[in-house]
Amino acid sequence: MHQKLAAAHLAESLKSRATREIAVEMAALIRSGAIAVGTQLPAVRELAQALGVSPATISAAWSELKRNRVIDGRGRNGVWVCGNKPSPRPARFENVGNFGKLTVTDLTYAAPDPALLPDLTLALQHGARTPQLNSYQREPISAALRAAAAARWPYPAAAFMATNGGFDGLQATLQALLMPGSTVAIEDPTTVRLLDLLDNLGAHVLPVRCDEQGPISASLRDALKHKPAAFIYQPRTHAVTCHSVSPARMAELASVLADSETLIIEDDGIGDVSLQPAVSLGNHYPQRCVHVVSYSKSLGPDLRLAVLSAPQELVEQIQAWRNFGASWTSRILQDAAAWMLADSATLASIARAREAYCERRQTLIAALQQRGIRIAGQDGLSVWIAVPSEQFALVTLAVHGYAVFHGARFSLTPDPHIRVSTSLPIHNIDALADAIALCMDAI
Secondary structure (H helix, E strand, O other), X not given: OOOEOOHHHHHHHOOOOOHHHHHHHHHHHHHHOOOOOOOEEOOHHHHHHHHOOXXXXXXXXXXXXXHOOOEEOOHHHOEEEOOOOOOOOOHHXXXXXXXXXXXXXXXXXXXXXXXXXXXXXXXXXXXXXXXXXXXXXXXXXXHHHHHHHHOOOOOOOOEEEEEOOHHHHHHHHHHHHOOOXXXXXXXXXXXXXXXXXXXXXXXXXXXXXXXXXXXXXXXXXXXXXXXXXXXXXXXXOOOOOOOOOOHHHHHHHHHHHHHOOOEEEEEEOOHHHOOOOOOOHHHXXXXXXXXXXXXOOOOOHHHOOEXXXXXXXXXXXXXXXXXXXXXXXXXXXXXXXHHHHHXXXXXXXXXXXXXXXXXXXXXXXXXXXXXOOOOOOOOOOEEEEEOOOHHHHHHHHHHOOEEOEEHHHOOOOOOOEEEEEOOOOOOOHHHHHHHHHHHHHOO
């Protein structure tokens, strides 16, 4: 190990005094070789004093670098540089498992079936005739898409924005409205990519337990004691558990949130292929609600399109953050989607897809019920199955020719599950159900 880096010397190299900027500057110094791998960094309090900032600022910067595996260590042993490639990575999303030489049926990603998606030909022709084609005007949403979205929105929202897919909308919301290191309450389990986004933000995450009606109000109440900056949940057809928030639970959540100032972020990732009506806490708190609806599952993922609503001030903040990059979403794709949302053939195609996804899921559920395995959730593109051991279940299913996701990818607290996708046709349901039944035999 190299010698310990003096606090005064490091302070001279750091120009910023903000958490995120300190982490970025440190990453650049390490990448350039100015701080070598193996270098022991000064104690948090020593560096904080040299920079004239609080120890919490340095701790938060160090936490961000640790998440990206640039530095390591803690306590009396000190902290040292362990890598020089500090680019952030969505670790959960990229870790899909390794099944070696086994040939498996992939039941991991709950992606839409291409055979059930509507034809885009006429829609794209219509989108190419958008009135402001090739304009550099940074408008949040086209007039046509705003009208189409507002007509089906679950509450009367003040302002709308088009984004390049649901997770792009969520990332823009988190980056624009939350400070690095913020405390965030989120339903547990949740989507993998949301957890990666929060990791990248350096958020302190508070899990909110769920049941078949949605986030449990008592668990949210406990989380609110820590004054989180935001509460994130999925109001209908949860992408992992497939539950939808019941009207009674929605009323309970609204009551619990009454005395807080917490931002409410709603992720409707399943969108129009859900059997459930769209719902939102925006009916109670429109002044602090961001509602994101993705059209990837219903209209097609290559449209790269979602719409979010929020108060005008928050939309302007999100737009300002987007101006660092994409600035706006293709008006061709926006108006193509707007045309599809009013096209009877497209709507009929979505209805057929909705029925097909429900039938596929229910077929597997029925086979599992015959084997004594109960599945919760009203509809969706997967099933969420409690198992005695995730590792045993993964190995057992792989040996029998199936790849599934282990529940730990989606969870903040230990609760062994597997998620099995049902969005694509499964040719031998009984064989899959038999293999899942064997997963219940773990000791």
